[in-house]
Amino acid sequence: FEKELQKRPPSYENLFDLLTKLKPLLQRDKEFLIYWKRAFFMLWKEWISNTEKDFPESLLKNLLSLVQKGKKKKPLFSLEEKERLFSLWDSRLQILCKQGKVQQALQEGKQLSMLMGSSLWEKRTQELVQEHRLLKKLDALMAAKKYPLFSQILKREMKKHFLSPTLWDYYIQKKNHYLQKLKGYRKKRERQKEREVIQILRDISPFSWEKKIYQNWLSQLENE
Structure with missing residues (x-):
């Protein structure tokens, strides 16, 4: 097994070939399962990193037969x-x-x-x-530019999936993008653009407390 791995680079095709070769040996000696699993994990990592590859149908059938046999005795994984x-x-x-x-x-x-x-x-x-x-x-x-609708849908989905990091990350990414723009406009003292960005920040926010903060910023701009 070690010689086989050293002889050829552990590419997707070579690992698949090696797993196929090891399969008949598993029926004779269960100790081969250690090697089979090692090759399988290497193949899995290779497959994970390449989204152009489909998981081979023949390997799935091969695995399923092993899993079904394993259920009677001990699970495969x-x-x-x-x-x-x-x-x-x-x-x-x-x-x-x-x-x-x-x-x-x-x-x-x-x-x-x-x-x-x-x-x-x-x-x-x-x-x-x-x-x-x-x-x-x-x-x-x-x-x-349908910001209020964006805010409404985001708020609803965040309530439904409160612990979803994807939605939080998505919103923070959008917010940071506009905060960065705002920083640039404030530096250049471009008041009109500054006002427009604060309005967007207010309109996209799914939180009422945050909307109030942005509204205060707008009021301060008006007072200036």
Whole structure:
């Protein structure tokens, strides 16, 4: 096994070939499972980093047969191994959504839920796909300058998914963008542009307390 890994670089195709070769040996000696898992984790990392690659259908069938046999005795992957696989895959899933490969993400989530015998993979995919669609909708509202509607939808979604870091990060990113612009206009003393940016900040904010702060800034500008 070590010679095989040294002989050829652990590319996607070579690892897949190695896993296929190791499969018949697993039926003869369960100790080969250690090597098989090592090659599998290397292949998984290789797959995670390349969103152009689909997870091979033949490997999924190969894995499923191992999982089904394992259920009768001992599961193929331990809970710790599943968590490690899930954590690695989650980063791939986010990249797929950002690239707009929503159908590919949904298909992978479904396949992996079947493979791992847990609905968690499919649920996580659906969550991220919904978030991706929501962010696209919010971006379209920003582009169309429909700021009050943007604020209304963001506020509603933040209430529904209070602990979602994606929505908080998204809003903070937008807010920081305009605060940076505001800083530049204040430095140049461009009052009209400063006023326009504060109005946008006020209109996009999903928080009433924050809206009041921006309204105070506008009042101070008027007084000046």
